[in-house]
Amino acid sequence: MTLQRKVSFHDIKEEVKARIENRVWPQGSLLPTEMELAEEFGCARATVNRALRELAEQGLVDRKRKSGTRVKSAPSKQAKFEISVVRRTIEDMNATYRYALVHRSIIDVPAWLRAQINVAEGAQILHLNCMHYADNQPFQFEDRWINIDAVKSVVDADFSTIGPNEWLLEAVPFSNAEITFSAVGASGEMADFLATPKGTPLFQLERTTWFRSKPITFVRMTFQPGYRMSTRY
Numbered sequence: 001m002t003l004q005r006k007v008s009f010h011d012i013k014e015e016v017k018a019r020i021e022n023r024v025w026p027q028g029s030l031l032p033t034e035m036e037l038a039e040e041f042g043c044a045r046a047t048v049n050r051a052l053r054e055l056a057e058q059g060l061v062d063r064k065r066k067s068g069t070r071v072k073s074a075p076s077k078q079a080k081f082e083i084s085v086v087r088r089t090i091e092d093m094n095a096t097y098r099y100a101l102v103h104r105s106i107i108d109v110p111a112w113l114r115a116q117i118n119v120a121e122g123a124q125i126l127h128l129n130c131m132h133y134a135d136n137q138p139f140q141f142e143d144r145w146i147n148i149d150a151v152k153s154v155v156d157a158d159f160s161t162i163g164p165n166e167w168l169l170e171a172v173p174f175s176n177a178e179i180t181f182s183a184v185g186a187s188g189e190m191a192d193f194l195a196t197p198k199g200t201p202l203f204q205l206e207r208t209t210w211f212r213s214k215p216i217t218f219v220r221m222t223f224q225p226g227y228r229m230s231t232r233y
Contacts, residue, residue, distance in 0.1 A: 086165065137224070
């Protein structure tokens with residue numbers, strides 16, 4: 001007796017996407033209901049729901065309660081950025097990774113950060129400065145702030161040998177993030193850390209992550225001159 005493979009939400013997502021791309025369901029058309037799709041694919045309605053929800057997040061369909069799911073007239077594509085571990089990034093370059101903790105302190109959240117991540121006055125935060133090296137050459141300076149109320153165990157964490165990003169990804173989940181990219185001129189301190197002349201244009205990434213409504217961390221990462229970031233959509 002041969003058992004039929006169970007249909008996953010990924011299978012349904014890929015099939016619906018293919019039908020949209022092949023104009024089986026052209027732009028603006030209404031898709032079959034979740035119940036109809038569940039019957040066609042021989043799966044639970046919840047499986048179909050998840051597939052359609054992900055397609056909506058990718059900008060291919062528009063879902064409205066009581067109105068059903070419709071193919072977008074002008075589908076939008078969204079670039080996705082993975083929260084990567086800098087150690088792995090450097091090792092993927094076939095370079096030797098080295099990490100150094102520069103500064104660690106627990107302080108009241110400064111006013112500028114309190115306004116940015118919306119925490120109460122007097123809240124405590126762990127502030128870390130770290131350096132990451134590739135083949136002993138400066139690669140990234142990390143200026144990290146971790147909300148102690150959201151991650152209480154961080155107070156006892158040892159960041160002398162492991163970077164805070166790597167520790168956080170293993171220790172606490174996050175539900176959403178906000179990322180900002182910019183070009184900045186190297187300040188005197190940053191020029192020293194990244195071994196570049198003062199004023200050199202540098203790529204900088206700022207990221208805030210939350211778990212539900214509670215902010216977890218804000219980080220500002222500044223990269224060596226010439227660093228490039230790419231993504232696919």
